[in-house]
Amino acid sequence: MGPKKCEVCDDAQSxxxxxxxxxxYCSLACFKKHKETPCAKPEPLKEEISHKSPDASHSAIEHPTAAKKEEKPCYVGERREVLQESQLRSVAASNEIRDAIKDEKLQKLICNIDSSTDPDNELDKAMEDETFLLFTEKILSTIGK
Structure with missing residues (x-):
């Protein structure tokens, strides 16, 4: 599955x-143009219907010193990468994860990924850090993966 073209301007890579x-879509301008017309979630895949999975609610970990800014669009490469609401609730309720996220080094790594123009590369770099690696293992353990 290679890069896709922006379906709004039909010019740039999304x-x-x-x-x-x-x-x-490729940019904030295209996102705003897209939102001029109401859109809806695509129909669930047959596999999702059989599991009757609830819609995933989106939550974010906010850096304590981060200024309020316009919400960053969500990108999901594969629908199976979206966590179910129950999984998100488990992560939010985990004292172990909540304690881990207090670590300033971990917060910085997460902010670097979130604000990067190349988040995949930034994630690869973060995975080399023991603190981040342990954090991701805690999350995966919590969501049952």
Whole structure:
């Protein structure tokens, strides 16, 4: 699955997907243009219907010193990468994860990934850090993966 073209301007390579309908787009300007027309979530796949999985609610970990800014669009490469609401609740309720996220080094690594123009590369770098690696293992253990 290679890079996709922006379905709004039909010119640039898309970097994001609409969180509601998953249409690929390349920029904030294209996202705003896309949102001028109401969109809806695509129909669930047959596999999802059989599991009757609830819609995943989106939550974010906010850096304590981060200024309020416009919400960053959500990009999901594969629908199976989206956590179910129950999994998100488990992560939010975990004292172990809540304690880990207090670590300033971990907060910085997460902020670097979130604010990067190349988050995949930044994630690869973060995975080399023992603190981040342990954090991801705690999350995966909590969500049952």
């Amino acid at each position: 970097k994001y997907k609409c969180p509601a309908c998953l249409v690929p």
